[in-house]
Amino acid sequence: MLLGQQYYDNPKYGKFLEENFILYRAPRGDKTGDAVFKRFNVSGTPFLLFIDGNGKEIDWIRGYSAPPDKFHEKVKNVLQGVDTFKVLSEKSLENPKDVSLLAKLAKKYSDRDPINTEKANALYKQIVAIDPDGKMGMTEYGKDQVSCTEYAEFSLGQAVLYARGTQRSPEPLKAFIKKYPASKILKSAYMSLSSFYAYAPGPYKEEAFKFLEEAVAKYPDDPYFRLYYVSRSMNNKENIDRGIEMAEGMRSMNQASIADYRARLYQLKGDLSQAEAVYSQEFMDGQVTSLAYALSSYASFWMGQKKNLDSAEKMMQTAILLEPDNAYFRQSAAGFYLQAGKTDKALEVFGPEFIKTPKPNASALMTYARFWASNKQNMESAAAAMESALKLSPEDAYVRQSAAQVFIMMEKQDKAIEIYGPAYIKIQDNPLALSGYGRFWAGQKKNLDSALEAAKKATTLADQSPNQSYLWDSLAGVYLAAGKLEEALKAEEKALALDEGFNTEFYQTQLKKIKDEIEKKAKK
Amino acid sequence: MKKAFIFGFVLLLFAALLPAQTWLTGSVDDALAKAKAQGKLLLLDFFASSG
Numbered sequence: 025m026l027l028g029q030q031y032y033d034n035p036k037y038g039k040f041l042e043e044n045f046i047l048y049r050a051p052r053g054d055k056t057g058d059a060v061f062k063r064f065n066v067s068g069t070p071f072l073l074f075i076d077g078n079g080k081e082i083d084w085i086r087g088y089s090a091p092p093d094k095f096h097e098k099v100k101n102v103l104q105g106v107d108t109f110k111v112l113s114e115k116s117l118e119n120p121k122d123v124s125l126l127a128k129l130a131k132k133y134s135d136r137d138p139i140n141t142e143k144a145n146a147l148y149k150q151i152v153a154i155d156p157d158g159k160m161g162m163t164e165y166g167k168d169q170v171s172c173t174e175y176a177e178f179s180l181g182q183a184v185l186y187a188r189g190t191q192r193s194p195e196p197l198k199a200f201i202k203k204y205p206a207s208k209i210l211k212s213a214y215m216s217l218s219s220f221y222a223y224a225p226g227p228y229k230e231e232a233f234k235f236l237e238e239a240v241a242k243y244p245d246d247p248y249f250r251l252y253y254v255s256r257s258m259n260n261k262e263n264i265d266r267g268i269e270m271a272e273g274m275r276s277m278n279q280a281s282i283a284d285y286r287a288r289l290y291q292l293k294g295d296l297s298q299a300e301a302v303y304s305q306e307f308m309d310g311q312v313t314s315l316a317y318a319l320s321s322y323a324s325f326w327m328g329q330k331k332n333l334d335s336a337e338k339m340m341q342t343a344i345l346l347e348p349d350n351a352y353f354r355q356s357a358a359g360f361y362l363q364a365g366k367t368d369k370a371l372e373v374f375g376p377e378f379i380k381t382p383k384p385n386a387s388a389l390m391t392y393a394r395f396w397a398s399n400k401q402n403m404e405s406a407a408a409a410m411e412s413a414l415k416l417s418p419e420d421a422y423v424r425q426s427a428a429q430v431f432i433m434m435e436k437q438d439k440a441i442e443i444y445g446p447a448y449i450k451i452q453d454n455p456l457a458l459s460g461y462g463r464f465w466a467g468q469k470k471n472l473d474s475a476l477e478a479a480k481k482a483t484t485l486a487d488q489s490p491n492q493s494y495l496w497d498s499l500a501g502v503y504l505a506a507g508k509l510e511e512a513l514k515a516e517e518k519a520l521a522l523d524e525g526f527n528t529e530f531y532q533t534q535l536k537k538i539k540d541e542i543e544k545k546a547k548k
Numbered sequence: 549m550k551k552a553f554i555f556g557f558v559l560l561l562f563a564a565l566l567p568a569q570t571w572l573t574g575s576v577d578d579a580l581a582k583a584k585a586q587g588k589l590l591l592l593d594f595f596a597s598s599g
Contacts (some may be wrong), residue, residue, distance in 0.1 A: 027595070028595070032593075034567065038569050041569050041591070042569045042570065042587075043584075044588065045588055045589050045590065045591040046570060046572065046579055046582050046583040046586065046588050046590045046591070047570065047571045047573070047593070048571065048572045048573070048576060048579040048590060048591065048592050048593070049571040049573055049577075049592075049593045049594060049595065050573075050593065050594050050595070051573075051595060051596070052594070052595065052596040053589065053596065056574060057573075060576055060592070060594070063576065064592065064594075069594050069595050069596045070593070070594065071593050071594040071595075072591060072592070072593055072594070073591075073594065074590070075583070075589065075590045075592065076581065076583070076584075076589055076590075077556075077580060077581075077583045077584025077585075077587070077588075077590070079580055082589060102589070127575040250573045256549050297591070301560055302595045331588065353595060415589055508579070
């Protein structure tokens, strides 16, 4: 929106765009637009993709930040071939040991697809191998310059921290902090790890608080580190007194006031576009959503205590008034009313009317279907919502798995199999989707032959995948669910052998579980 | 004279309200063909109305 208001709609840049490009617009939520998103594998917005007449991707720009003049420079650079993806790719072939060039290209790749960072990671590994001491070149990090090797190690650490499943580990980023105590990227590393420890489950319990204390001590003036400590404390119901101390230290944090001060200062500087960037409609929308979350949490808390219920209901309704189209708040309100024994009220806020107008997206429909199926009420409408979600996103593995879950909750296993059964794995060749299928049915202890077929197929498709150990661990889990203990043992051993040291403890625990089962069976 | 002035002003106002550029929608392949024919790059703007 801001991109449109400040850049596209500004006559200062309009003529340039019109003269130099053929302009095409793909709106999300529109049938044709969604097809274009899919065709070019684009997820987040805003995103600008530049393609030549032969369909080759020349470059891209992800996101928009004011001032528009600075953004215009980026667009002009694309036209002039300054550090575009095309130019960097060609140059890196001529100079394969130029680490600054490789770092720029790696950043381009992770900008193109921030979720699947394999191509960027391969380049970062190359940089570390070429220049282990970090002396051969620098790269930009915000307004600073850091060595390419340092940046590459940080990026690889981030990739492992955000990896899927059991590949996730904080160790590489912790090693980064140890190796580069004066790094300009240090605070970002602390921030990522703090966020990880705030929400990561079980196995990191011991080290989490130790790290979060360290982060707060290092950055005492930054309320976000305290917030992460408080989140961990609440999630694990541990160190509560210390959590309260931390929360008290956060009192000064009021984002709206900070934004107001910043905007006023930018205005005094004469930079209204920057004021607009920090104090925008989007920012206020975020504030409204945050307030709605706060109101909904307040209502859930008091409902749990069975106290202050009139006030809780009032706040719950205010949350819906603030965010009428958000399925999360409607679901929370419906849960609130079901707990209060008021089914009619629950249906009023999150009933069949919600899935009719305005038409919600697949995610909202899934939320609706799962909510009612798990509460064993309003089932017909829940099934209809799930069918609509499937029609909207028929190829999405997550939607199919959710649909299977919903229909199993409704005791309609045939329907679940029809949607997410053997026919599905025949058309699927994504190893993670197949492995997810195997894990899902293993968890249900149903459809196990097909689950095994999928989990095996996943391992055969993944010779070069960084998720190999995860896929073998999935296969072991399916074998275990099917009672094939020897095969489970072999698969788990394979997972352990392929592990790069990030999940050794987890796989060893799984291995022990399988060995215990084998022993138990032998005793019988 | 006054009428002509008002007419001119309305025209100017109308021009200011016109969209700054022409954005194609529909077939991307048609847009690509147009880019090829004119020797220009195709700029695809992926956007969501909420953000």
